[in-house]
Amino acid sequence: MTPVLTRGQALAHARQHYQLDAIDARVLLCAACGCTATDLIAHDEAPLAAQQAATFAQWCARRAAGEPVAYLVGGREFYGHWLHVSPQVLIPRPETELLIECALAAGLPADACVLDLGTGSGAVAISLALARPRWQVWAVEQSEAALALAQENAARLGANIRFVYSDWFAALPAGQTFHAIVANPPYVAEGDPHLSQGDVRFEPRRALVSGADGLDALRHIVQHAPRWLAAGGRLWLEHGFDQSEAVRALLADAGFVDVHSARDLAGIARISGGRLPT
Numbered sequence: 001m002t003p004v005l006t007r008g009q010a011l012a013h014a015r016q017h018y019q020l021d022a023i024d025a026r027v028l029l030c031a032a033c034g035c036t037a038t039d040l041i042a043h044d045e046a047p048l049a050a051q052q053a054a055t056f057a058q059w060c061a062r063r064a065a066g067e068p069v070a071y072l073v074g075g076r077e078f079y080g081h082w083l084h085v086s087p088q089v090l091i092p093r094p095e096t097e098l099l100i101e102c103a104l105a106a107g108l109p110a111d112a113c114v115l116d117l118g119t120g121s122g123a124v125a126i127s128l129a130l131a132r133p134r135w136q137v138w139a140v141e142q143s144e145a146a147l148a149l150a151q152e153n154a155a156r157l158g159a160n161i162r163f164v165y166s167d168w169f170a171a172l173p174a175g176q177t178f179h180a181i182v183a184n185p186p187y188v189a190e191g192d193p194h195l196s197q198g199d200v201r202f203e204p205r206r207a208l209v210s211g212a213d214g215l216d217a218l219r220h221i222v223q224h225a226p227r228w229l230a231a232g233g234r235l236w237l238e239h240g241f242d243q244s245e246a247v248r249a250l251l252a253d254a255g256f257v258d259v260h261s262a263r264d265l266a267g268i269a270r271i272s273g274g275r276l277p278t
Contacts, residue, residue, distance in 0.1 A: 007033065008044035010056055018064040028063065031073035032056040068199040079127040083153050088145035090207040091199060092123040095238075095264045096184050098271050100127045102236045102262055108179050110134050115228070117168060117183035117221060118142070120207060122150030122161070124182055129159040138178070142167045143206070168217075169224050177230045183221055184238040189214035214240060215250075222250045229276050236273035244269035 005013065007029060014025040030040055032055040033048070048056070059072045070076040070091045075084050078092035079100055085091055103114065113136040116125035125139035139161050141147040147165055154161045164171055188208045194200060200208060210217040218237060225235050235256065239247045244261040251259045256274030264270040 004047045005053060006045050006047055007040055010048055010053065011044075014056070014060045018060040020060060020063055024063055024069050025060070027069050027073065028059045029056055032059065066198075066201060068202055070199075071202060078121075078123045079131075081126060081130065081157055083121050083123055083126070084149060084156075085121050086145070086149060087202060088143060088204060089120040089149055090184075090203055092121060095266075095268075095270050096123065097127075098262055098264050099124055099182050099184060099236055099238050100131070102271055102273060103128060103180055103182055103234075104131055106180065106234055108135075108234075111136065112179040113177070114138070115140065115172075115178045115181045117181060118185050118207075118217075119150050119163075120146050120184075122153045122159075124184060125150070125161050126154050126157055126159040128182075129154070129161050130157065133160070136162070138162045138164060138172075140164045140166045140168065140172070143204075168220060169228055172228065176228065178228055178233060179230055180234040180236070181221075181225050181229060182236045185217035185221060186210035187214045187218060187238070187240045187243060214243065215246060218243070218247055219250060222247075222254045222256075226254060226256075226276055232275055232278040234273060234275045236271055238271055241268045241270070244272050247272040248274075 010029060011025050014020045026037060030037055032052045062072060063069060068091055070085050071087055075082050076092050079097050083092060111134050114128060116139045119125050119139035119141045122139060125137050129137040139150060141150060147163060151163055166172060186208050187210055190209055190212055218239060237247060248259050248261060251274040257277055259274035261269040262271040
């Protein structure tokens with residue numbers, strides 16, 4: 001007969017037997033038990049039901065094999081909102097929250113029209129729409145599965161967003177313009193060794209890789225964005241840790257002014273942007 005484990009014993013077993021990180025183990029156990037982290041700590045002597053124990057053990061084994069926690073539990077918190085994710089979308093990361101902060105701090109009009117390119121799970125568009133309910137937020141995605149997930153997230157969280165199935169700008173209505181465009185496009189170079197490490201091994205390659213130098217999508221967006229921006233409109237782009245100089249050069253060459261980069265909490269230049277002349 002299999003012994004009944006308490007929550008505390010299950011966490012200890014996950015760390016010792018599966019060599020899991022303590023945070024990963026807690027997140028998995030909370031999801032398996034349907035409880036909060038506070039409840040887990042306060043009631044670590046509570047026994048696990050058989051199904052909870054089986055689910056937790058299965059998830060621990062899969063996590064030990066490298067599967068991302070977010071895919072195992074089906075979600076990730078981003079900018080204070082719980083977003084459902086799946087292997088069809090990139091997992092939202094804390095550094096991308098800087099993209100939200102740049103847009104919110106820019107002094108855009110109260111009824112600004114803002115476009116999120118390559119929305120994935122909807123993380124950026126949803127965060128903007130909930131933070132600025134009067135903004136008209138559009139979100140573009142070229143993966144049908146990702147678009148469906150983003151729409152589900154938006155509906156569940158009450159975010160008013162106009163979604164468009166499109167390859168970047170291709171399917172947007174002629175004549176439509178935006179006060180700002182934001183994007184977290186693919187920016188990893190083909191052959192980058194990081195593609196065979198960590199969580200990215202399980203994430204959709206199309207959401208990660210963009211040409212020999214990782215800049216193909218960024219070039220495309222910068223080249224075409226001026227057509228879709230109103231006079232004085234702004235563009236912000238997330239990019240790789242070593243791409244800020246190249247992205248600023250692309251923006252300057254395309255006629256953007258006030259070109260600058262913003263640094264994340266680790267001090268890395270993570271977002272670059274600029275505005276069109278008025």
